[in-house]
Amino acid sequence: MRGDLEPGTAIKDVELAEKLGLSRTPVREALATLADEGLVETKPHAYTRVTALEAEPVLDALVVVQSMHSLATGLVVKSRSITAEDIAAMRAANKAFKKALDANDAVAALAADDEFHAVAVHRCNNFAIAATIDRYTPLVRRLEHSRFSSPNARHSVPQHDQIIEACEQGDHALASTLVDKNWSTLQEEL
Structure with missing residues (x-):
């Protein structure tokens, strides 16, 4: 997801299992999950490789993730269940996000951005929203x-x-609209 492996890079389950000190079974299961998420493609007995970043499936996933984050924020604010501690957590995450961007640390920026948006998702306490976000975020990552x-950024x-x-x-x-707008800027990367 960080781009360490270029699209088209072959992944050999035996070598990966050896490198990680695992048996082939959990590696195969992980690769099957990555294939379900669209991050690798496999052809049995032929290859497993990193997929290209294709605009259409990523955009499909992005609009779903974007909508779920917007919905979660709107529901939390409408129900007035967002707390002062939640607001403080969002401020702290945004401060960490800015610091990571200033340091050109994309991994830390991504983690801080996740923390920022997770506040509403967790406070919303809607398993379907959280599960949908978890399901489609890897393709957007x-x-x-x-x-x-x-x-x-x-x-x-x-x-x-x-x-x-x-x-x-x-x-x-407004909160829901602003979250939607924030996520929509990712489309520019496509």
């Missing part, structure tokens, strides 16, 4: 990593600040 490796910091403000003010429609 390479796109996010690409975004956070470039100066283009800087605009997310003030967008996050606007989201926090809307949450504090209890404006569920």
Whole structure:
């Protein structure tokens, strides 16, 4: 997901199992999961390789992830279940996000961005929203990593600040719209 393996790179389960100190069974299961997520492609008895970052399936996954995050935020703010501690957690995550971007640390930026958006998802306490996000985020992850490796991600910091403000003010429609807008900027990477 970080781009360490270029699209088309062959993955040999035996070599990977050896490298990780695991048996082939958990490696095969993990590769099957990655294939389900669209990150690797396999042809039995022929190859397993990293998939190319193709716009259409990534965009399909992105609009679902985007919608679920927007929905979670709207529901949490509308129900007034977001707490002062949640707002503080969002501010702390956005501060860490900015620091990581300033340091050109895409991995830390991605982790901080995940923390920021996870506040509403966790507070929402809707298993279907969380499961849907978990299911489709891996396909979007390479796109996010690409975004956070470039100066283009800087605009997310003030967008996050606007989201926090809307949450504090209890404006569920605005908070939801701002989250949707924040996620939609990933489409520019395609």
